[in-house]
Amino acid sequence: MEYFIQQLVNGLTLGSIYGMIAIGYTMVYGIIGMINFAHGDIFMLGGFAALIVFLLLTTFMAGVPVVLALLLMMIVGMLTAALWNWTIERVAYRPLRGSFRLAPLITAIGMSIVLSNFIQVTQGPRNKPIPPLVSSVYDLFGITVSLKQIIIVVITAILLSVFWYIVNRTPLGRAQRATEQDSKMAALLGVDVDRTISVTFIMGAALAAVAGTMYLMYYGVVVFTDGFAPGVKAFTAAVLGGIGSLPGAVLGGLLIGLIESLWSAYFTIDYKDVATFSILAIVLIFKPSGILGRPEVEKV
Amino acid sequence: MTAPLLNVRGVETYYGNIRALNGVDVEVHRGEIVSLIGANGAGKSTLMMTIFGKPQARTGSINFEGQDITRLPTHEIARLRIAQSPEGRRIFPRMTVLENLQMGASLDDLKHFKEDVEKVFTLFPRLKERQAQRGGTLSGGEQQMLSIGRALMARPKLLLLDEPSLGLAPLIVKGIFDAIKKLNKQEGLTVFLVEQNAFGALKLSDRGYVLVNGRVTMSGTGKDLLANPEVRAAYLEGGRH
Numbered sequence: 001m002e003y004f005i006q007q008l009v010n011g012l013t014l015g016s017i018y019g020m021i022a023i024g025y026t027m028v029y030g031i032i033g034m035i036n037f038a039h040g041d042i043f044m045l046g047g048f049a050a051l052i053v054f055l056l057l058t059t060f061m062a063g064v065p066v067v068l069a070l071l072l073m074m075i076v077g078m079l080t081a082a083l084w085n086w087t088i089e090r091v092a093y094r095p096l097r098g099s100f101r102l103a104p105l106i107t108a109i110g111m112s113i114v115l116s117n118f119i120q121v122t123q124g125p126r127n128k129p130i131p132p133l134v135s136s137v138y139d140l141f142g143i144t145v146s147l148k149q150i151i152i153v154v155i156t157a158i159l160l161s162v163f164w165y166i167v168n169r170t171p172l173g174r175a176q177r178a179t180e181q182d183s184k185m186a187a188l189l190g191v192d193v194d195r196t197i198s199v200t201f202i203m204g205a206a207l208a209a210v211a212g213t214m215y216l217m218y219y220g221v222v223v224f225t226d227g228f229a230p231g232v233k234a235f236t237a238a239v240l241g242g243i244g245s246l247p248g249a250v251l252g253g254l255l256i257g258l259i260e261s262l263w264s265a266y267f268t269i270d271y272k273d274v275a276t277f278s279i280l281a282i283v284l285i286f287k288p289s290g291i292l293g294r295p296e297v298e299k300v
Numbered sequence: 301m302t303a304p305l306l307n308v309r310g311v312e313t314y315y316g317n318i319r320a321l322n323g324v325d326v327e328v329h330r331g332e333i334v335s336l337i338g339a340n341g342a343g344k345s346t347l348m349m350t351i352f353g354k355p356q357a358r359t360g361s362i363n364f365e366g367q368d369i370t371r372l373p374t375h376e377i378a379r380l381r382i383a384q385s386p387e388g389r390r391i392f393p394r395m396t397v398l399e400n401l402q403m404g405a406s407l408d409d410l411k412h413f414k415e416d417v418e419k420v421f422t423l424f425p426r427l428k429e430r431q432a433q434r435g436g437t438l439s440g441g442e443q444q445m446l447s448i449g450r451a452l453m454a455r456p457k458l459l460l461l462d463e464p465s466l467g468l469a470p471l472i473v474k475g476i477f478d479a480i481k482k483l484n485k486q487e488g489l490t491v492f493l494v495e496q497n498a499f500g501a502l503k504l505s506d507r508g509y510v511l512v513n514g515r516v517t518m519s520g521t522g523k524d525l526l527a528n529p530e531v532r533a534a535y536l537e538g539g540r541h
Binding site for chain 2: 186193
């Protein structure tokens with residue numbers, strides 16, 4: 001039983017990271033109907049930005065408190081990732097809006113390659129390890145919970161609440177939802193649709209960068225290919241939860257995290273990705289719109 | 301007469317290579333109700349959307365309060381206080397009635413929201429009952445009321461209405477036409493409406509235009525057009541309501 005709960009804790013941590021990335025996929029899909037395949041690399045880039053901040057801090061300001069260091073890493077990561085994602089949307093996706101559906105998709109794959117190669121060239125192809133930032137571990141009734149895990153889950157919960165508030169309770173969020181539901185009508189009501197789309201890319205990138213920082217802290221290592229596997233899994237999470245649905249993205253992320261750690265714990269770690277994607281395939285066969293996705297029943 | 305509020309001159313609009321508007325001239329003055337009548341596919345809705353730059357006119361010009369708006373982006377045109385209840389109503393289906401109205405008021409950051417929403421609810425009491433319901437679940441008539449109400453929330457200087465009577469029961473149509481008349485009389489609201497229901501529209505209007513194949517073929521006061529034999533033959537007789 002303890003072993004099982006232990007795996008739940010691990011899965012929840014991993015799932016939080018996937019969920020934060022998945023939101024970026026699902027929001028961009030909701031608002032302009034494209035899959036931003038470069039989003040996984042934005043996550044990786046956020047991790048690298050955090051890494052650079054960490055190295056600068058330890059080199060020039062040794063003894064800086066860990067909380068402050070983490071905060072700085074997150075903020076710089078968010079800004080860097082947001083700037084990149086904004087730029088990508090501006091130069092690579094916006095000119096293709098209104099062109100045939102595959103064009104932005106192919107461009108997004110291209111942007112993904114550009115980003116990972118850019119990091120490979122500028123930061124080197126090797127694994128970049130950092131010493132453990134937080135190493136406290138607690139023992140609760142036989143279950144080991146590390147401070148890292150607590151930080152990840154708490155930060156995810158806080159950010160998702162802020163995010164939920166922005167989307168559902170502010171004029172900006174209302175404009176985003178309006179653009180998602182009918183961008184032409186939103187424009188008729190005075191919403192600057194291009195700006196709203198840019199903001200969506202910025203918000204998604206910021207969350208991905210936080211996930212990147214958490215990933216770096218959790219595993220203590222980041223490499224230029226890290227955009228791929230977590231990126232694809234977060235995308236899977238978004239589809240599993242119902243693409244376009246924000247709660248769906250979080251739920252999907254948590255499920256994928258749980259499936260992965262439970263499978264690794266009880267079966268074999270080699271096949272954990274197979275398990276993840278098989279479950280995705282099964283869900284999509286029986287519920288193609290995903291768990292919280294909406295079937296199209298609205299009156300027009 | 302003073303300079304018109306809205307002045308459309310020689311506008312041609314294309315969808316790809318197909319010409320939908322073929323040199324349209326229309327004027328709307330402050331305080332008027334002007335209607336544009338015509339058959340299906342004459343280009344009525346295209347003109348409404350061209351005023352908003354979606355699609356933009358290829359040639360000709362559109363002036364609003366003396367400012368050339370032909371090439372402005374859509375959201376900036378909206379910010380000049382032109383509001384539209386467009387073809388198909390275009391309610392945000394997954395937003396509540398209240399949120400749809402808030403979208404209408406977003407130009408002023410909801411500054412006058414409380415006051416204006418009460419006016420809309422007085423005009424369309426049904427919306428008040430339904431305010432927490434999602435837009436997509438409303439009936440056609442309720443959606444039409446919401447679409448007009450949402451446009452009014454922007455405190456428009458010019459209200460464009462695209463087929464407010466489409467698909468509605470005669471009693472509801474009468475209610476909506478009465479509401480338009482009331483807004484015009486009491487608030488001095490300028491209205492430019494497109495209608496297939498030519499009889500109702502012309503009766504309501506100060507002036508009217510007839511659009512045929514992307515071109516204005518006739519214009520005059522509502523009364524004159526109603527009495528005109530050609531108009532009667534083409535749009536009125538046998539098709540009242």
